[in-house]
Amino acid sequence: MSVTTAARGFVLFLLTVPVIQGQRAYDVKYTSTEICGLRGSTVDISCTYTYPRRVGYHDTTVQESFWFIRESNGICADLKSEPDYSGPVEYLCDNNRCTLTIKDLRESDAALYKFRFITNQSGGSLTGSPGVTLSVTDLQVQVDILHEYQFYSQTKLTCQSSCLPDHSSFIWYEGQSKVTEGATYSANFYSSDSISCAVKGHESFHSPSVLIQRQKGYDVKYTSTEICGFRGSTVDISCTYTYPRRVGNQDTTVQKTFWFIKESNEIYADLKSEPDYSGRVEYLCDNNRCTLTIKDLRESDAALYKFRFITNQSGGRCTGSPGVTLSVRDPQLQINVRSLGHFSPWKELTCHSSCQLPDDLSYVWYNNGQEVGGKTKYLHLRVFSPTDSYHCEHGSIRSPSVYAPKLPSVSVSPSGQIVEGSSVTLTCSSDANPEATCIWYKNQTLIKGAERIYRLSPISSEDRGRYECSCQNLYGTTTRTSKYLHVQYAPKSPSVSVSPSGQIVEGSSVTLTCSSDANPEATCIWSKNQTLIKGAERIYRLSSISSEDRGLYECSCQNLYGTRRTSKYVDVLYAPKLPSVSVSPSGQIVEGSSVTLTCSADANPAATYTWYKDNEDSVKATGHIFTITDIRPEHGGQYYCQVKNTRGSHSAMFSLDVTVSTEVLKTAITGTTAAVLFVMVLLTIIFLMRKKRTSEQPSEPGDRANHSEQPGPHRNMMKQRENEEWSVVEYSAVRFRSRGQETVEDQTALYNVVKTPAH
The missing domain is CATH 2.60.40.10 (Immunoglobulins)
Incomplete structure (x- = not known):
């Protein structure tokens, strides 16, 4: 196989293994690997980092990025979690560039700083090498004696530091007083002077003072x-x-x-x-x-x-x-704890001395009295159990044990009964080292701003309830301990309920219930129309309510802290009761005067009234008052009023009997007799005159006058009729007299007869 072919095959192999290809793309480059900083100043340490934008089918995202100076067993401690760097460090990370800023540099800040980032890809994390070495130096004053005489020395002072450029400008001080500016300071010193220098623009950071003695060179x-x-x-x-x-x-x-x-x-x-x-x-x-x-x-x-x-x-x-x-x-060791990253479950325990001790000293770690870990200043833990108790030792010096909070206890002050309006303090205590912070819950809701001590001043009835306390420190969190807070208070405004709700009908069963929020529980009593109902307590039952039970019911609730009242009007619906009818005026009624008939009946809801006259279909009047004006004998007869509401109806019969009095008849007969006598006398005179005339003249036989007149009696009888549906029958007799004539006797009578309905 040729070299070219082998290379191509290797490239192809890399392309088919995304993880390996991705790892080669992870990189960190530092702007500078060595930086020098002046004590008290601010220094920036920067780097850029790269990673593959995509591995396989997954986009790459950076989940965590941080700087560190210490690493143990592959665990890197985020610099922000270091106690010595709390506050003076900042990260500025953007566009694959991350800058670490350290303020107020100290000599202990001199170290090797490294940057690490972690992505979402498997194995997608990297620590940049070799890192950045930071050295921290102080300003130094170099003393050069130029010339000695007996009583003074001519001296040249130079302010210098390995971290400063040659063109830096300095300010010189004698004690705290500024004396001059420049890179050097030359003078004749006649007495002991304490001289220091500072970089211009950073005057708050002086070099160590040097003592220029009047003795030459001492x-x-x-x-x-x-x-x-x-x-x-x-x-x-x-x-x-x-x-x-x-x-x-x-x-x-x-x-x-x-x-x-x-x-x-x-x-x-x-x-x-x-x-x-x-x-x-x-x-x-x-x-x-x-x-x-x-x-x-x-x-x-x-x-x-x-x-x-x-x-x-x-x-x-x-x-x-x-x-x-x-x-x-005192020979004292303390244990500090911190997490080793935002997403890391590991914690680091540090054995810290009240006096700064070298890191290479031998320490021994113990958990619940048993030796654990190596002989180092640090101990790394993945899990911290609630039952764990750790301490460290150096020689004969032992640190206090650190442990998670124990189950808290809750105390209430003052003890005893709590009355509304008083001041109450709740205290949550838990044995823990370091000291635990505690928070409060009420009815499982976090109380905002509440800490170990929670004060209620003044306390109210709304503050009663279950209070829970939970404590935590760096090593764990406790379960909650609860305390129920009882608050005693006067009854609140009572509420009255009526059952069943809705309209109340006569004859039904009704229950009145009076309720009042109070502690201790209040006793409640009922009164009706300001009269105490004997034996009535919080619940008052009326098994068969009647119209007489309607009215204003007042409920009064009381405990040893006060009394509150409320009222409820109970309305009862019922059919009209037995009506009553009256006539006005009740004495003699002069013909042509007015007569008023009034019909009344107790009913709820309010009833309607309708007037009828027997044997007449039309309604005579509506309303409970019926007035007859210019009364005459033909107005006599039977009347009845009908009373009706949604619950039922009732009627009352009324008989109005109109008769002429005997005095009127006598007067009429007397007048008629006088007229007849007058006519007879007149006729007699005429007759005698005619007779005389006739005697004087021949009479005509066959003429005969026969007059006979007899007045018939006048009687008006009152008829009475009973209707089986009516419960009331009323009779009234009204006698009349002629206007302008005296009545010998007044025999006007009004009769009201109540009759029971036929069954």
Whole structure:
């Protein structure tokens, strides 16, 4: 097989294996592999990355991208999850370019930084190599003595850093006061001056100060100006010192070196002479370097330590400034935990000291008292059980155990009964390390903003219910613990229900129920029309309701915190009751006057009234009042009113008997007799006159007058008729008198007769 054919076959093979082809397309390129940053400044570390847009039939998407500095067993820790980088790091990733920004650079930030991205493809992840090495440096002041005289030295100071370009501009300070600008600072120094420099534009980040002594060339520099030590441990504090080898014609020799913490009027107390340090301090000084060793550290050893040396030259002595600040802390280890990525189930536990210890120290890890893991500062866990309890040890120092929260407990303050309007505090407590955060739920709904302590002030009846508390920390979340909160309060406005609902018909069964929200439960009683119903409680039953039961029912509910009332009108529907009919006026009725008949009946709903006259089909009147004007004898007869509503009807018969009184008859007869006598007298006179005339003239036989007149009696009889469907029959007799004549006696009568219907 030729080389060309083999190559083609290999290419074809790659095309048929999408995963292998895709892997070759994954790449990360760094803009620079070495970056230097100045302490306190901000630095950007950038890269570009590539990947196949499509593998097989699947488009490629980036699911996660991050920077890291530590890797363990193939697990890369996202830099944002590192405790030391919390806050000062940012990612800016767009268009396959990702930039890591680190602010406020510290010397501990010096490390090898790498970028990693993960896609949705199988095996589609890559860590860029070789990474970017970041070095962090500080500004340094270089001191060059140009010329010595007896009382001063002409000195040139240069501000420099390996991370700065040659054209950088600097600002010089004596103490905190600005004195000049420029790359160098030359001056004659007559007294001890503390000089520092800063890059222009970054004035908040000064170089370490240097002490320019008036003694020509005398100086002390400390290895570190701040040291932390464990109580009971041993600590070393070091410095280097310089001096002119010769002054004039005399060589310089160091006569005394010592450390001190106390100074008074230019008198310095050697630390070895201090009673509290007896037997615990040692000096090791050689080749212009001197180290102070303090054993069995105590909290009282925390102080500012300075070094002083004295030479054989006149005035040839120096005290180092600013000195070394020693802090003494309890020997304490803490465990920090963080996730190793957004989608990673792994957690990293770090054994962290209250004083910064080297990472290469030996640590021992324990879970529930059993040794686990390697002898490293870090422990990686995939699963953290609720029953796990981890701690680490370094020598005789042991960290507190870390564990998930235990089942929380809930307390209520004040204890006892809770009354509406008071203030109540709910507290959720759970044993956990680190301390757990707790949240509250009410009736399974999260209470917004509620934390471990939840206050209700003032509490109301709506706040009653079941409260649940759940706690969590970095190692787990508890199940919920619940507490039912009972709130006592006066009855709320009662509600009244009527069963069955709708219209209430006479004779049916009705139940009135009074309900009121109250705690403790309220007792409820009924009253009708402001009269207490004896024995009636929350539920009042009327088994066969009648029209007399209608009215305003009031329900009153009471407990030991108050009383509330409400009312309900109960309306009962029923057919018209027995009607009654009345006549007005009730005395004598003068012919031509008016008579008013009134028919009344109790009914619900309201009834209609219709008037009829016997043997007449037409309606005489409607409404419960019937008025007859200009009454005459022919108005007599039987009347009845019909009362009717949707529930039924009832009728009442009324007989109106119109008769002429005996006085009227007597008056009529008297008048007729007088007229007849008058006519007879008149006829007699005429007759006598004619007779005389006749006597004077011959009479004609055969003429004879015969007059006979007898008035017939007038009687008007009242007829009575009973209808079996009517329950009421009423009789009325009305007597008349002629206008302008006196009546001898008044015998007008009105009769009302109630008769039971025939069965």
